[in-house]
Amino acid sequence: MTVALPSLAFLGAGSMGGAILRGVVASGAFVDGGIIATNRSREKAEAFAGLPGVTSIALEEQPAGNADAAAAARIVVVGVKPAMVVDLLREIAPVLRDDTIVVSLAAGTTLDTFASVLGADARVIRSMPNTPATVGKAVTGLAADGAVPAADLALVRSLFETVGAVIEVPEDKIDALSTISGSGPAYVYLLIEEFTRAGIGMGFSDADARLMAEQTFIGATALLDATGEDPAELRRAVTSPKGTTERAVAVLQDAGLDELFGRATAAALARAKELAAGA
DSSP states (O other): OOOOEEEEEESSSSHHHHHHHHHHHHOEEEEEEEEEEEEESSHHHHHHSSSEEEEEEETTTTHHHHHHHHTTTTTEOOOSOOOGHHHHHHHHHHGEEEEEEEEEEOOOOOOHHHHHOOTTTTTEEEEOOOOGGGGTTTEEEEEEEETSSSHHHHHHHHHEEEEEEEEOGGGGHHHHHHIIIIIIHHHHHHHHHHHHHHHTTTTTTTTHHHHHHHOOOOHHHHHHHOOOOOHHHHHHHHHOTTSHHHHHHHHHHHHHHHHHHHHHHHHHHHHHHHHHOOO
């Protein structure tokens, strides 16, 4: 079934905004009124110019492009860096319609920050997607302002469901969610990098080591998805008693892998709080 969405504006179609935009286009969703994307430079704008149904604006050529895009859209996705959010909101506030839904991609930027510029009645939703949105495999957390009607939240949920799974959480959980699903792809890529290095260290060529590492992760997650089994059960199925895998897993566990992941996610959460405080 084709998803129908209202007009969209992506203000600051950088790495994350661009991933969502490309994911929406790839999903085949019908966007009534089309999609407008803005970027500061002509070079970045050209990256989206060829996408079907997308109007790409370079702000260096059209300085009022953010306001023009926001005025034409029902859903406005704010994708600029956190430090730039307030200035952008001041720029677009006069042109927003009463029923405009503003969706934030900015890490650490609170709903109160949006309300302080747009007003308490503004319909604002914080989102925390991850970059697999580009291939329709995102996990997105949504936290809604109290002024957002249920129907509008459902509409934004439909937007992000075109690029993956969606979890609705209270705002005080959105930063914690970001440490798992938001930053999570980087953790996975790091593990693949290290797994590849281990293969090279055992005498395999760079290409073969990379193939083994990448396809092992791809295959393991595909099996997890296909079976719906608990990861611990699938791990135990591979881990024969007194076998090679059991010995390797014991090394990882003895090294405090659980504590290491706890420290990593705690560090990411601390940084999110720093961003919220303007640090």
